[in-house]
Amino acid sequence: MASPLTLNDDRLLPPDPGTRGIARRIYATTRELPIISPHGHVPPRWIARDEHFGNPARLLITPDHYINRVLHANGVELSELGVGRGEEMTEADNRRAFRLLCEHWTDLNGTAMRYWLTDQLVGIFGVRVRPAAETADAIYDTIAARLDEPGFRPRRLMDAFRIRFLATTDDPCDDLGMHAEIAADEEFSARHRVVPTFRPDRYLEPARPDWNELVDALARYGADVGGDIPLALEATRALGPLLNAYGNHPGLHLVLFTLDEDVYSREFAPLAAWYRSVHLGVPWWFVDAPESIMRFKRGVTEMAGFSRISGMVDDTRAFCSIPARHDMSRRLDAAHLADLVATHRLDEDEAIEQAGALVVDNQVRIFKLDR
Template structure:
């Protein structure tokens, strides 16, 4: 067993090995991520190593952009019609030439572990070995055991949640269900992500709302019709296996407006006269509407605030959304969430998992809130905070106030399918090390630490995200 990420102190390291062994082989639960469901629905061979590993991973492409290598040179699709590199080997070589940029980063850790654990490639990655490694991976991708569903089995994934808009026809999930992979209780399920019909500042919001009405047969020209259309799509998502919603708002603000006030804002949005303040107020109010709907239909809410989306306007104009142009901002939770918590925070029927890109709020706001409201749980560090150091700091910051059981377990939040087992393994190693320190300091008996690490790795996410066990 490798001692990767275990404490350097010998007593704690020995305990961490013992605890990690209990969690290492537990099935993986991926309740929040962005893997394309077509990958598993179609189950086609991966095209080449570059398109599998580099092109879809904005952790990788944004680093090279910071050093002057445009995403087009790495094969990232363009939305403005400009040409991009299509030669997988050329993309791979260009990436390898800049491998030194990733020294000390979690991206390097994940990628090296993907090479060794998924593909059995132990040669050190560099510009000199790029072709050798490319050929070794490419040869394996042609085998049946490296198709997406076969890898899903090998990775020991029990449930994988993808993320779709209410405007998605869910046809990929229908195919998965027909093949015995999807639907309620299925192995691949969807998540309801309504940002493009909730956020008036989203490009094409009014057109999206009109499409929502066409899809559901509801009159989205009126606010009550809009709410009815959203409720209808939530039922369609539940039928496709969804257990959660997800909300990627710029802030955590919630507001409890009257129906008349909300309808007025909604009409301004449709008329094209809404101000940025109107858009923020409408988003904030809709979080309460979504909480009300969740109490009725049982979907778990996930709130991912704090990202300034598409901050790199050039990148957005050339390549669109979700390609590495977003930047974290300071995010306030205590006052922002008060209207939602006043209305529903003590209702055990509601479950809200809150994430942050602002780790300074872990101790000051989020842990005390999760430790004081029945409806609130802390999501794992995500995106810019999913490095081993922050995973460790997260446990140190929140355990004192929220304990372990007001947290929701690990989420990988990835588009890079082959990195899923690696990311979960890193989280399990970090938790083993943290628990080992508690045991070594005589703050937690070994048998309770053993129970806790299994709960963190498996039982807690399964319960919190309603993947088969109930709280």
């Protein structure tokens, strides 16, 4: 008999009963708040055309390089997951990709990816059995059946997920036609604001004539497949000339991100605690597990406070992981704030107010979304 897959409502909340009770009350005030997503990678075409998501592998595996990197490290080729393939995946290919995920389910134990996937499988798709080789096809069929329902198109899911603001990733040469189609639907646009993001990554390359050939030879799969590796970073001296000249100028607005976790507490937080232009971008890549997120929260708020923190940035291509990631952040906000209440550093009403600010107010203010 297959093992059950469950979703405990106290997940990520403190184990101490007294502190957990405080966290429950804080989390209850933010649980149903709208999602503000100022940085992500959802294709605008999905929303403009309200496209069918296709199949479980295309939705949950192929676009999620966090999952891909773990499977790759455990012997799965990226091409088997649909990454970098020139031809369309067949139904057999997609089932094979999903079966590989289920076969490697235990390789995700302890990772943030296991948390997000469980949240999606149970909370969104109604899966009740634990992924494994013998349950893979049944789970695939369950998800595929839900995707065929009218309520599982992108626009209906934006309603269900309470996504108020969503920034997509767009090429600088894009004509923004898909965004024009979205904006033309006044009823939808009144509920959901979808905006483009200028992303010139592919053009920031050396101008040598053989650059493309060299990169093609080096990268079999291209960028954004989970191969980002953090390096040690020095920020204070590097930003010194800019901040010394304009760090307190009302016209400069900086939200700083980095892959180097230590930099947040060692350099970014002190900078944000002094310069009016500097804010702390909440990291997701490589600072995405509950433990690392809590290290971030504790490491920066003791110096810079909560007002300098941008709020949750989900940074995802996997559409159905958006609510799971934002919910994860809200639960950890509640756990962190509950600790401050339990140690008498904040009153509970202050913690509740602060939790709401982290979910909505900070993002709107720091990313200037009200303009």
